[in-house]
Amino acid sequence: MVSEGLQLSAATVNAGDDMPEFMRVAWRGLEKRLMRLRRRRDEFWGKLIVLHRERRQSEDNGSGGVDGEGRETLMDVMLSLQNSDPERYTDDIIKGLMTVRTDSSASTTEWTMSLLLNHPHVLEKAATELDTTVGHERSVSKDDLPNLIYSNSIIHETLRLYPTVPLLAPHETSKDCTVAGFDVFAGTMLLVNAWAIHRDVGLWDEPEKFKSERFMAGEAAEGYKFMPFGMGRRRCLGVGLAIRMVALMLATFVQCFEWEKVSPEEVDMREGPGLSMPKATPLEALYKPRQSMVSLLSQL
Numbered sequence: 001m002v003s004e005g006l007q008l009s010a011a012t013v014n015a016g017d018d019m020p021e022f023m024r025v026a027w028r029g030l031e032k033r034l035m036r037l038r039r040r041r042d043e044f045w046g047k048l049i050v051l052h053r054e055r056r057q058s059e060d061n062g063s064g065g066v067d068g069e070g071r072e073t074l075m076d077v078m079l080s081l082q083n084s085d086p087e088r089y090t091d092d093i094i095k096g097l098m099t100v101r102t103d104s105s106a107s108t109t110e111w112t113m114s115l116l117l118n119h120p121h122v123l124e125k126a127a128t129e130l131d132t133t134v135g136h137e138r139s140v141s142k143d144d145l146p147n148l149i150y151s152n153s154i155i156h157e158t159l160r161l162y163p164t165v166p167l168l169a170p171h172e173t174s175k176d177c178t179v180a181g182f183d184v185f186a187g188t189m190l191l192v193n194a195w196a197i198h199r200d201v202g203l204w205d206e207p208e209k210f211k212s213e214r215f216m217a218g219e220a221a222e223g224y225k226f227m228p229f230g231m232g233r234r235r236c237l238g239v240g241l242a243i244r245m246v247a248l249m250l251a252t253f254v255q256c257f258e259w260e261k262v263s264p265e266e267v268d269m270r271e272g273p274g275l276s277m278p279k280a281t282p283l284e285a286l287y288k289p290r291q292s293m294v295s296l297l298s299q300l
């Protein structure tokens, strides 16, 4: 549903900008599809809210909201907030918050794994970092992330080459201004092409090359040249969560499994259409448990 929403939004933005006349006719069809999607999404989150609410009410200890291992789900957190501030955290607000942008983190992970499969020596080095930092007796946790310097650099380099929101969000000038020598009137929509900035030969050394150590080696995110999450006041609110989610997924994949391409050819790195820059061909890969992790994995 998230992917479908992004595809439909991309269609709306592109067609509306380029062909306003066409848009008047096409809009009705798009609107119908968007409304149908909204109903489906509403129903999905609605059911999930009811399920969680019932489970929390039936729990004996009264605190509610924890799974068998004492962990809260995101929906539990939302329902706790609703208990303490019902006017602010209505069911509609919860549905909206739950829908925000899970797609970008998932597709960043997919791009990262694709790059690793095309650069097996990088994959091997990431596995070695995990072996020395975390070992084989336990699975990697969020507390390990600050120590995984190399993996972190891989993720930043992936976000440089494949920023999943390549044009950031459209912004509008609040007053007349000048951008790169051009006069821009107040109320003009401005798009920032982060994808192009990230590959600008004047800003980066060998910008087209995947250099896994780039962000360890000091060619860091200084100035305004690295902005996969935007900049300033309206920068992505979820940046901390997004980086941690991608890092934890990647570390778990690499720590626990051996990965291989499905064929001798390179993994296709072409970009497909859509607002969150999906891969043209979804990644397919072969994996099996790493020998050193079999014992731990079999206990899960």
Ligand code: HEM
Binding pocket: 100, 101, 102, 104, 105, 108, 163, 164, 165, 168, 169, 170, 228, 229, 230, 231, 233, 234, 235, 236, 237, 238, 239, 241, 242, 243
């Ligand atoms: C790799 C994953 C992600 C990427 C690349 C990404 C990127 C972006 C970008 C480029 C923007 C627009 C910034 C601008 O206006 O210039 C944005 C906005 C936003 N993002 Fe993310 N995002 C990611 C994950 C997340 C997650 C996981 C959440 C929430 C859980 C989130 C929540 C938001 C929100 C709420 C905004 C709007 C902020 C505002 O307008 O003030 N994002 N994101």
